[in-house]
Amino acid sequence: MRRREFVQAGVTLPISGLTLMGCESAGSNRYLEGNFAPVLAESTVTSLEITGRIPEDLTGRFVRNGPNPDAAANRTRYHWFVGRGMVHGVRLDEGRAVWYRNRYVTSASGPHPNTSVIEHAGKTFAVVESGALPVELDYELASVDDNVSMGGGFTAHPQLDPDTGELHAICYDWATLRDHVRYVVIDRDGALRSDMKIRLPGMSMIHNMSITERYAVIYDLPVTLSFLALGTGSRFPFRWDDDYEARVGLVPRQGDDRDIIWSSVKPNYAYHPMNAYEDPEGRVVIDVVRYDKMFQNDTNGPFGDSLPRMDRWTINPVSRTVSEDIVDERPQEFPRCHPGLNGKPYRYGYSVAVDSNYEFPALYKHDLQKGIATEIPMGAGRHGAEPVFIPRASAQSEDDGYLMTYVYDKSRNASDVVIFDAQDTDRGPVSSIHLPVRVPYGFHGNWIPDEPSSA
Numbered sequence: 001m002r003r004r005e006f007v008q009a010g011v012t013l014p015i016s017g018l019t020l021m022g023c024e025s026a027g028s029n030r031y032l033e034g035n036f037a038p039v040l041a042e043s044t045v046t047s048l049e050i051t052g053r054i055p056e057d058l059t060g061r062f063v064r065n066g067p068n069p070d071a072a073a074n075r076t077r078y079h080w081f082v083g084r085g086m087v088h089g090v091r092l093d094e095g096r097a098v099w100y101r102n103r104y105v106t107s108a109s110g111p112h113p114n115t116s117v118i119e120h121a122g123k124t125f126a127v128v129e130s131g132a133l134p135v136e137l138d139y140e141l142a143s144v145d146d147n148v149s150m151g152g153g154f155t156a157h158p159q160l161d162p163d164t165g166e167l168h169a170i171c172y173d174w175a176t177l178r179d180h181v182r183y184v185v186i187d188r189d190g191a192l193r194s195d196m197k198i199r200l201p202g203m204s205m206i207h208n209m210s211i212t213e214r215y216a217v218i219y220d221l222p223v224t225l226s227f228l229a230l231g232t233g234s235r236f237p238f239r240w241d242d243d244y245e246a247r248v249g250l251v252p253r254q255g256d257d258r259d260i261i262w263s264s265v266k267p268n269y270a271y272h273p274m275n276a277y278e279d280p281e282g283r284v285v286i287d288v289v290r291y292d293k294m295f296q297n298d299t300n301g302p303f304g305d306s307l308p309r310m311d312r313w314t315i316n317p318v319s320r321t322v323s324e325d326i327v328d329e330r331p332q333e334f335p336r337c338h339p340g341l342n343g344k345p346y347r348y349g350y351s352v353a354v355d356s357n358y359e360f361p362a363l364y365k366h367d368l369q370k371g372i373a374t375e376i377p378m379g380a381g382r383h384g385a386e387p388v389f390i391p392r393a394s395a396q397s398e399d400d401g402y403l404m405t406y407v408y409d410k411s412r413n414a415s416d417v418v419i420f421d422a423q424d425t426d427r428g429p430v431s432s433i434h435l436p437v438r439v440p441y442g443f444h445g446n447w448i449p450d451e452p453s454s455a
């Protein structure tokens with residue numbers, strides 16, 4: 001493995017500099033305030049205060065990646081999606097919290113991957129969409145290889161096929177691909193297995209995808225490259241496009257792009273499906289967080305034009321029609337489900353509530369069979385993040401496991417890692433690991449269990 005020395009700023013900055021002061025330009029920007037503001041220092045903490053008891057069957061790392069704006073960010077124009085990547089992680093070992101670390105994601109060229117952290121083929125990667133390569137991280141979250149080949153520019157949201165161990169990804173890159181995106185499959189050993197070109201009528205932003213037993217699902221929605229935004233120097237040049245048809249494509253996993261089954265949906269933007277699967281009638285069922293509008297008035301982040309709700313889209317591949325039903329009107333984001341049921345019929349999903357201040361006061365546990373969602377409040381002045389479900393090794397049922405998330409506590413301007421028993425969320429957390437620092441709001445992460453032979 002190639003190892004490269006990176007020039008890295010920020011390591012020595014004082015931890016007290018937690019708020020964004022001294023910016024070059026004035027102006028209000030919700031995505032730079034409060035717990036959206038950057039964390040400047042990298043920290044290593046090996047003595048962590050714990051409330052409750054950490055489950056002894058959790059040995060591994062809970063890692064997440066998110067945007068960390070440069071201190072010199074233009075306040076007025078800063079977009080939440082373009083901050084530098086910073087990975088935060090906690091290592092657990094048979095009931096102990098061994099360390100907390102946060103590290104900038106560093107790469108010699110291109111954007112610093114800032115959206116998620118994944119484990120594949122025994123390696124840990126920071127990932128982002130729109131052309132950047134993944135960056136490999138070592139066990140302690142340092143960037144060690146910025147030239148990882150997964151077929152080229154990758155995505156923040158590869159979908160793992162739990163049966164084959166393959167990663168499926170829709171990769172877009174407005175700067176180089178222009179008229180098409182790529183449907184890439186990476187095998188369980190990390191090698192490129194297939195790379196399909198999919199031509200599109202425009203340059204839409206394709207944040208995510210889904211898999212089902214027979215299909216890859218592509219979301220071609222009306223947020224497209226804006227030459228006006230590009231021409232005026234926007235670092236995030238995508239805008240709402242009233243003239244672009246919203247549609248969903250079913251790509252046969254064994255076919256080619258001529259076989260794609262396209263169906264129209266109502267104009268919307270969706271970053272995150274909770275899951276997708278095929279029902280006994282051969283229809284494709286997708287539970288998805290969707291917005292009515294995106295980047296029309298609020299060009300700094302996702303929440304200013306509309307707040308997102310959970311819908312169910314049921315696609316009939318024969319008639320190419322979609323029924324769109326509301327699952328939960330309450331604003332929510334960052335949905336997850338049992339990782340072993342990705343692309344398969346499932347009953348339980350998890351998401352985080354979004355309020356009108358663009359904060360995250362509760363989690364939701366969806367029971368899709370009963371059609372209900374239980375609210376799991378984070379407490380006064382406390383705000384959660386993407387809830388990651390971790391099945392128990394000896395699980396007897398789908399929701400037998402843990403729900404883990406980062407929670408920002410305003411009263412101490414710092415974050416906790418909080419662990420719930422997913423079957424008994426009313427009881428409150430079984431454990432809270434109190435970090436001495438903040439973990440800023442946004443985006444994604446995973447629980448990466450240690451291999452039995454490692455660490």
Ligand SMILES: [Fe+2]
Nearest residue numbers: 156271272444
């Ligand atoms: Fe995402």
